[in-house]
Amino acid sequence: MRDAAPKTIHLKDYTPFGYLVDEVRLTFDLAPDATRVTSRIAFRPNPETTDRRFFLHGEELRLLRAAIDGAEIAPEITDEGLICAVPDAPFVWEAEVEIAPAANTALEGLYLSNGMYCTQCEAEGFRKITYYPDRPDVMSTFTVRINGTHPVLLSNGNPVDSGEGFAEWHDPWPKPAYLFALVAGDLLAHSDTFTTVSGRVVDLNLWVRPGDEGKCAFGMEALKKSMRWDEEVYGREYDLDVFNIVAVDDFNMGAMENKGLNIFNSAAVLASPETSTDDNFERIEAIIAHEYFHNWTGNRITCRDWFQLCLKEGLTVFRDAQFTSDLRSAPVKRIRDVIDLRARQFPEDQGPLSHPVRPESFQEINNFYTATVYEKGAEVIGMLKRLVGDAAYAEALDLYFARHDGQACTIEDWLKVFEDVTGRDLSQFKRWYSQAGTPRLTVEEAWQDGTFTLTLSQETPATPGQPDKLPQVIPVAVGLLNPNGDEVRATEVLELTQARQSFSFDGLAARPVASVLRDFSAPVVLDHDLSPEQRAFLLAHDTDPFNRWEAGRALAGQCLLDMITEDAAPDTAYLDGLTAVLRDDGLDPAYRALMLGLPSQSELAATLHQRGLIPDPQAIWEATETLRQTTAQHMQDLLPRLRAEAQIEAPFRPDADQAGKRALGSAALALLSRLDSGTQAAADYACADNMTLQLSALSCLLKAGKGEVELAAFYDQWRGDRLVIDKWFGLQVALAAPEQAAETARRLSAHAEFNWRNPNRFRAVFGALAMHHAGFHHASGAAYQLLADWLIRLDPVNPQTTARMCSAYQTWRRYDNDRQLLIGAQLDRILAQPNLSRDTTEMLTRIRG
Numbered sequence: 001m002r003d004a005a006p007k008t009i010h011l012k013d014y015t016p017f018g019y020l021v022d023e024v025r026l027t028f029d030l031a032p033d034a035t036r037v038t039s040r041i042a043f044r045p046n047p048e049t050t051d052r053r054f055f056l057h058g059e060e061l062r063l064l065r066a067a068i069d070g071a072e073i074a075p076e077i078t079d080e081g082l083i084c085a086v087p088d089a090p091f092v093w094e095a096e097v098e099i100a101p102a103a104n105t106a107l108e109g110l111y112l113s114n115g116m117y118c119t120q121c122e123a124e125g126f127r128k129i130t131y132y133p134d135r136p137d138v139m140s141t142f143t144v145r146i147n148g149t150h151p152v153l154l155s156n157g158n159p160v161d162s163g164e165g166f167a168e169w170h171d172p173w174p175k176p177a178y179l180f181a182l183v184a185g186d187l188l189a190h191s192d193t194f195t196t197v198s199g200r201v202v203d204l205n206l207w208v209r210p211g212d213e214g215k216c217a218f219g220m221e222a223l224k225k226s227m228r229w230d231e232e233v234y235g236r237e238y239d240l241d242v243f244n245i246v247a248v249d250d251f252n253m254g255a256m257e258n259k260g261l262n263i264f265n266s267a268a269v270l271a272s273p274e275t276s277t278d279d280n281f282e283r284i285e286a287i288i289a290h291e292y293f294h295n296w297t298g299n300r301i302t303c304r305d306w307f308q309l310c311l312k313e314g315l316t317v318f319r320d321a322q323f324t325s326d327l328r329s330a331p332v333k334r335i336r337d338v339i340d341l342r343a344r345q346f347p348e349d350q351g352p353l354s355h356p357v358r359p360e361s362f363q364e365i366n367n368f369y370t371a372t373v374y375e376k377g378a379e380v381i382g383m384l385k386r387l388v389g390d391a392a393y394a395e396a397l398d399l400y401f402a403r404h405d406g407q408a409c410t411i412e413d414w415l416k417v418f419e420d421v422t423g424r425d426l427s428q429f430k431r432w433y434s435q436a437g438t439p440r441l442t443v444e445e446a447w448q449d450g451t452f453t454l455t456l457s458q459e460t461p462a463t464p465g466q467p468d469k470l471p472q473v474i475p476v477a478v479g480l481l482n483p484n485g486d487e488v489r490a491t492e493v494l495e496l497t498q499a500r501q502s503f504s505f506d507g508l509a510a511r512p513v514a515s516v517l518r519d520f521s522a523p524v525v526l527d528h529d530l531s532p533e534q535r536a537f538l539l540a541h542d543t544d545p546f547n548r549w550e551a552g553r554a555l556a557g558q559c560l561l562d563m564i565t566e567d568a569a570p571d572t573a574y575l576d577g578l579t580a581v582l583r584d585d586g587l588d589p590a591y592r593a594l595m596l597g598l599p600s601q602s603e604l605a606a607t608l609h610q611r612g613l614i615p616d617p618q619a620i621w622e623a624t625e626t627l628r629q630t631t632a633q634h635m636q637d638l639l640p641r642l643r644a645e646a647q648i649e650a651p652f653r654p655d656a657d658q659a660g661k662r663a664l665g666s667a668a669l670a671l672l673s674r675l676d677s678g679t680q681a682a683a684d685y686a687c688a689d690n691m692t693l694q695l696s697a698l699s700c701l702l703k704a705g706k707g708e709v710e711l712a713a714f715y716d717q718w719r720g721d722r723l724v725i726d727k728w729f730g731l732q733v734a735l736a737a738p739e740q741a742a743e744t745a746r747r748l749s750a751h752a753e754f755n756w757r758n759p760n761r762f763r764a765v766f767g768a769l770a771m772h773h774a775g776f777h778h779a780s781g782a783a784y785q786l787l788a789d790w791l792i793r794l795d796p797v798n799p800q801t802t803a804r805m806c807s808a809y810q811t812w813r814r815y816d817n818d819r820q821l822l823i824g825a826q827l828d829r830i831l832a833q834p835n836l837s838r839d840t841t842e843m844l845t846r847i848r849g
């Protein structure tokens with residue numbers, strides 16, 4: 001049970017725990033309703049502090065017995081843990097508790113999923129398993145014995161012993177409790193080995209439920225590539241005899257980096273060509289890499305406290321992005337990451353949930369596993385690397401691993417290795433970690449006597465709790481192009497440190513066109529007042545692939561805004577420029593497919609809001625549809641050629657090359673379907689032999705108002721496959737007309753296969769509804785209400801997933817009064833529920849503002 005008035009935890013209040021843990025021994029006697037957990041923990045006084053208060057976290061535990069040095073004690077039990085008197089000397093703590101995994105629907109701690117025992121302890125789930133100082137700065141080795149009838153019994157580290165009904169594991173690397181894991185189930189292994197750079201052979205296993213064996217090969221290859229890459233690029237070798245990955249169906253997030261025993265949402269690891277799209281494959285590869293890379297950035301070096309979450313997450317996201325760039329296409333990865341940043345992080349940073357990359361307070365830490373901590377956290381590292389250069393970055397990372405291996409660290413420790421390596425003072429740079437909000441970067445140009453001057457200014461809007469911002473260090477990558485299209489100045493990184501600052505380029509024969517913020521060198525909103533002709537010029541000539549794409553994006557954005565606000569016709573400069581790029585078959589198909597994308601409708605709403613206008617979701621929807629239709633007509637002759645280019649004779653491979661071709665083919669089919677009302681899509685659907693093509697054809701059909709037969713056939717074909725059925729649910733909501741979206745979601749939520757306790761299924765329907773901009777914000781308010789109904793229902797069962805979904809409402813202040821009243825009423829209705837979780841209460845209180 002939660003306290004009535006939730007406590008706020010502050011970074012500034014950090015104090016170390018009074019005791020160190022030398023060793024943990026755990027025994028699990030597994031039973032669905034009464035699992036017995038016996039712990040034996042060796043404590044000793046922490047020389048770093050004189051505070052000897054002894055408190056162990058513990059929630060929803062039934063204490064059966066506790067003893068200190070063999071003598072039974074009766075500790076004082078609270079909602080959050082226990083307190084007792086202990087010796088001011090080393091001692092052994094023993095406890096026996098009982099827990100009920102079968103009743104654990106929150107999917108935190110030890111729970112059951114389809115008969116399989118599974119744990120999730122980050123951030124504070126271990127306290128639901130036994131009494132313990134559940135904080136990341138308390139690190140210890142663990143020895144775990146599991147008594148249970150399941151054929152497969154797994155925990156962290158190396159296997160020590162096993163036999164009929166038991167297994168024992170030992171993890172020699174000291175770790176915080178959040179990295180503890182246990183799995184027990186009737187599982188099959190897809191096995192392989194990896195030989196590390198120093199010649200040690202590591203056993204690799206991907207454990208799945210019977211029936212999923214055919215979906216393991218890709219994940220295993222991704223794991224081996226990750227292990228090799230981390231050796232080659234970061235000099236990091238794996239450190240145990242075995243690496244286990246387990247796929248589980250009921251999981252609140254993507255995956256978890258438990259030491260030697262990663263646990264994955266099955267959607268984030270299982271893949272086959274028949275059931276997974278190219279996007280699924282790429283995401284799975286990235287998540288496997290991400291969790292594996294945590295072994296060094298997260299596990300060997302962990303966080304002192306949860307405020308430092310970005311220390312491991314920002315760095316690990318940055319590393320997995322480097323990995324994907326190396327394996328696939330760097331420009332395509334960069335563009336996709338920026339699209340994602342703008343779709344998820346910008347709205348967060350520009351609304352009531354805005355918080356610094358390193359938050360300074362929280363009520364529920366699970367609410368801070370955010371795009372800001374993860375993705376902006378990774379952007380901050382990218383900026384640091386750009387500022388110090390690749391060589392210094394590599395040196396700083398070596399120093400970080402050498403200096404801090406085995407420690408629980410802070411952002412200060414992280415920045416100090418860069419200061420020590422480069423001699424730079426990073427105190428101003430550190431504001432990226434403490435100031436919330438997206439800086440706005442404004443560019444002014446001047447030209448005189450062969451000198452071109454860029455004046456850059458920065459301003460960060462006020463965010464909750466932070467009315468005034470100081471200037472940050474912004475690396476602005478700039479290149480200059482001659483009017484003939486040649487590059488006259490190669491990319492150079494300007495360091496903007498003041499509120500306003502000028503940078504000059506002299507000796508130029510003609511006024512250049514400036515390409516600013518190349519490669520998206522900083523996570524800012526760029527305000528560079530270029531004419532449509534200049535943007536069209538950059539779209540045709542920029543040598544920086546990111547900015548070339550960005551020029552097309554900006555043209556499309558301006559065109560849509562003019563259509564929305566002035567009833568303008570689609571801009572032919574944009575359409576001609578776009579067509580020219582699409583015609584250029586020297587360009588990567590994946591890149592051209594990205595060129596065909598439009599700014600999202602939510603992004604357009606944000607831009608209108610920033611310009612002091614009130615966005616009308618329906619008008620945004622209609623403008624987007626019109627521009628799509630016009631694009632299709634404009635490119636009519638080109639579409640068959642693009643489709644021909646996308647033909648692949650070779651057997652299916654989920655690599656960047658084939659995926660890019662399929663992406664271009666799908667984009668062309670989407671346009672074509674607007675002209676032939678789905679005839680080609682129906683033909684494509686009939687012969688699709690992989691999920692990428694099947695799903696893209698089905699989407700085109702649904703969009704064209706067709707596909708009823710195919711939708712039913714799809715369901716029948718895949719009814720046994722829960723991940724594909726998730727797609728079936730999500731697609732229908734995503735492609736519904738705005739006025740149909742809420743009703744479609746409601747209808748699907750009444751479907752027999754809508755298991756709302758499963759986070760993947762819940763998100764398939766309601767995540768899709770929240771992301772359907774015009775549908776979610778339909779003037780009727782039906783979607784606002786439907787989502788609230790379901791959040792009220794889900795909260796007592798699974799607070800984490802409920803709280804996360806509340807962010808659907810975070811942009812509410814952008815919209816008109818009527819919509820604000822409708823949303824406000826739903827927020828209040830949820831908040832008025834008795835016993836609302838701490839997670840959801842905190843989220844809604846912040847959103848309400």
Ligand code: ARG
Nearest residue numbers: 122123253255256257366369
């Ligand atoms: N550390 C995990 C990862 O980055 C995610 C854990 C999320 N935990 C949570 N409580 N939301 O992959």
Ligand code: ZN
Nearest residue numbers: 290294313316
């Ligand atoms: Zn992570």
